[in-house]
Amino acid sequence: MDIKDIIKPENIVYQKTKLFTEKPLSYCPGCGHGTAHRMLLEVLEEMNIQDKTVGIAPVGCSVLAYEFLDIDMQQAAHGRAPAVATAVKRLMPDKFVFTYQGDGDLAAIGTAETIHACNRGENFTMIFINNGIYGMTGGQMAPTTLPGMRASTCPFGRDTEIMGNPLKITELLAQLPGVYYVTRQAVHTPNAVRKTKKALRNAFEYQKLKKGISFVEIVSNCNSGWKMTPNQSNKWMEDNMFPFYPLGDIKVPQLEKV
């Protein structure tokens, strides 16, 4: 069969969602941020809530998320996305509201905003891209950096004696009664991407119930910061990040039909 007979509009089975703007993504080649964006948009599209959704972009590599996601967005000061999301959701309770934050943003400078929004049981979704590093600013150590992992501010690897232990903020937040749904996923293989999409769908469905925060961590690569090729970084992530940050559901609501 000739390729020309396959490549016809009626045979399309997958294409980039129209909820992306035309702008090329500013992320490094192979970076998981783009895949995470795409799954988020596919969920909004499938739920047909793109016109009722407000996203809060962080400071970090995804600071420009509002340039790529063709939905209503606000950009917050570093770490303050949960505070901004609190205001947006309280003023417009019928909107679907989410934050999209890196580990430096959510688990370092924004720890107070994160914990208190979760503890107050605000009714929005938090999407947490954990790549164990400050990607945007040149790969400095983050609270999430693994023991022994190299970063520009710990070039010989994180020494926990001096630099302390990495923070599993997701497990910590799951303890809070204001947090309704917590899961940890990844976007480096087709199966992982499909599971992430399901998790994001759950998160937005749960948001409708107004029972608190729905929280989706995505363990992701920062191939530039880790100084690896994209495929090497994905392998490294499987071998090193997943044992410390295991994938799967952490808190699942009991018997709630959505």
Next chain:
Amino acid sequence: MAKVKGAIVVDIEKCKGCSVCIPACNQNVILLAKEVNGKGYQYAYMENPEACTGCVNCAIVCPDGVITVYRTKVEA
């Protein structure tokens, strides 16, 4: 018997040559071109088009979402 045939189209100018799609394809369809696009990236292309089943795995993992997948049934 009906057989499934697939094909992909890569948006060459938006491909960043990251190679993430290559191991995602169980049929070993994809390679990077020797040529580069306008940004200087070697772009992905179907080296082995007959093997494509249109499973969409490559498109799902492409960080830049630059792969469109086509699939059709053919009577063998």
